[in-house]
Amino acid sequence: MKKLILGMASFALLLTACETTENESIQEQTTIDMSDFYVYTDADVDEAARAMQGKENLKSCYTMVNLNRLLKENPGLEKKMYNIEYHTRKFIAGKKGGNGGNGNGNGGGGNGGGSDPDPDFTDPVSIPVIVNIIETSSGNVTTQQINSQIAILNQDYNNNNSNTNGIPSEFANDVADCSISFTLAGVNRVVSNKSSWGTNDAMKYSSQGGIDVTDPSTYLNIWVCEIGGGILGYAQFPGGPSATDGVVIGTDYFGETQAGGVYGHGRTATHEVGHWLNLRHIWGDGRCKRDDFVADTPSSDGPNYGCPTYPTVNCRSNDMTMNYMDYVYDDCMYMFTNGQNSRMRALFTVGGARASLAGN
Secondary structure (H helix, E strand, O other): OHHHHHHHHHHHHHHHHHHHHHHHHHHHHOOOOOOOOOOOOOHHHHHHHHHHHOOHHHOEEOHHHHHHHHHHHOOOHHHHHHHHHHHHHHHHHHHHOOOOOOOOOOOOOOOOOOOOOOHHHOOOEEEEEEEEEEEOOOOOOOHHHHHHHHHHHHHHOOOOOHHHHHOOHHHHHHEOOOOEEEEEEEEEEEEOOOOOOOOOOHHHOHHHOOOOOOOOOOOEEEEEEOOOOOEEEEEOOOOOOHHHOOEEEEHHHOOEOHHHHHHOEOHHHHHHHHHHOOOOOOOOOOOOOOOOOOOOOOOOOOOOOOOOOOOOEEOOEEOOOOEOOOOOOHHHOOEOEHHHHHHHHHOOOOOOOOHHHHOO
16 A cells, blocks of 8 residues: 555656646747847938928937937947847736737737736836926926926826827727826926037036936936927937936927927827837837837838828828827827837836836
């Protein structure tokens, strides 16, 4: 009898060992496809062409141009961004039980699908914000303007934009409540007679008349200044230099401002913070086969401007023109998708590029 019991116990251990080995083997076979990953784009050429047209409705974001510059100046940045993307895809694939593919037939990347992440992937995140203002006269950027911008960020990242009520039924199930909130942690001001700061990060250094960054591992830094060139703003993707980490917004496009006109309702910050949280432009800064690494955003071959009517068709599908990561007027953008939310969420996980902001 004792031999029988020992035999049965040995058999059970053998089965358990085989099952463990098999599970480990399956896990080892789960690979993250990075074949579609890219960092450099034709943004420099595209934005130069836009500027030459000189049209009011072609104001734009300079984030991708800024990224090209940073990649040239920092040889290790491409590898850092690759590692961040790998972490993002691996974490999301694990949560989805997927294989790291983007679900749209493009062979790589993204979020393993556009559905909602698991519940433990959606804990609220609160990000403290430092606003660095470089103005031509003291108080030019008002407290009301600052407070309105924080309120708008909170609306947009918590799906409280009232314009979402007008979303086409095609995209209704894709709308995300990102549960990311923003709190004003401090305001720094300097007065400067400089009329245009450009996009080379001069405003981020006190040695050049700007304001030095406040601990970017703990705060989102927003610089507000006159950029020039019809540029609304630009941001730095995760992985870039700490000294310049954050978002830059043109004075007229920060918060609620009459001076900003159709761009004066605070959505430039929503868009640029999206880049800071690792979102690409909705069209992937390329043509139809260049992806933004998100499954539930349709392919497109370029930005939309103004306030497009639905449907706007490119790449044989309807564009999601109302997405915050397009170039439309402020009142005509009003959603992030679940897939975009997944990308942002991955940054706050253990090992994520912005994990310290979530206490991880």
